[in-house]
Amino acid sequence: MEKIHSLNRSISDRITLYWGDVSTLAAEYFVQAEDARVTILAAALSGPFCVASHTLPARYPLKSVGKERPQVFTGVLPDPCFWTPGSPFTYKLELNLRESITAAKWSESLLVGIRPLGIRNTDLYLADRRYVMRVIEMPPEVKGATAEKDILEFCLQSGSVLLLCDPDQSLLAEATRQGVMLAVRIESVDPARVVAELNQLACWPAVGMVILATELALETPLPSPATSLLRAIACRPSRPVPPWAQVFIVEESFLGDVSLKSEKRPQMVCCRVGPAEVSIKAARQACDDLQRRTAAQPQIAGYIASSQNELY
Secondary structure, eight states: OOOOBOOOHHHHTTEEEEEEEEOSSEEEEEEEEOSTTEEEEEEEEEEEEOTTSOOOOEEEEEEEOOTTSTTEEEEEEESOOOEETTEEOEEEEEEEEEETTTOOEEEEEEEEOOOOEEEETTEEEETTEEEOEEEEEOOTTOOSHHHHHHHHHHHHHHTOEEEEESOOHHHHHHHHHHTOOEEEEOOOOOHHHHHHHHHHHHTSTTEEEEEEOTTOOOOSSOOTTGGGSEEEEEOOTTSOOOTTOSEEEEEGGGTTOGGGTTOOSOEEEEEEOOGGGOSHHHHHHHHHHHHHHTTTSSOEEEEEEEOSSOOO
């Protein structure tokens, strides 16, 4: 299998990739060189590809915007296919680049896709349908590609969203190929570092949501592609939810607190999984039990079962 990856960290702050206007009829894509020392020689998208479907891939060259913005390449995909769990359609972006100082040339082959995840009022929507997340955390003892593959397979079959912290690119790539939605927890409170991390993660279609630190001071609007990720925060009653947070997470014991009833953002509820229940199946069972216990509560957009990597 050809190795397809995201931009490595030495390049990610020099090249920006993002989708523009997207509909069921067409999707704009942009590749932008942020560093004058990097020149884009050629760019093209090919696809769609999907492990769950037979496809007829086509190639779509991207073209330079023009003399005023020679470092920006763009193109339009007709009738785009979207990345969703179970139907993870992706495209391959091929870049030919040149380093101006050394004149060195190299190529990048990247996996990209359109993630149709968004918010309407207090609900999450995926591909125009209401979507309730059931998030389970990666057990801390899981090591190695075989164990990770088993975890992804379980999440795929159970419709679970996998919660990670500092995930490897190999895991991000495999989740993208297989169709497993991911949530990623970012612990940093440095705004510049967080935005850089968001830009990295947003390039992976599988990453739908990030959970950010409560102490983070983040200015909005965020640049593309970081703005495409749902931004969640764990909060407690009587503490204001920062304006940059699109989703707020509360512990089960705080659910329904009067100080949170005025919030007009999607709300997710979290329970803690004890040390004796760290398996992925036990976490999913805890998530389902949480949903049953809170069924009478209105406007719950998702459920989270977390273990030792507590959100609070």
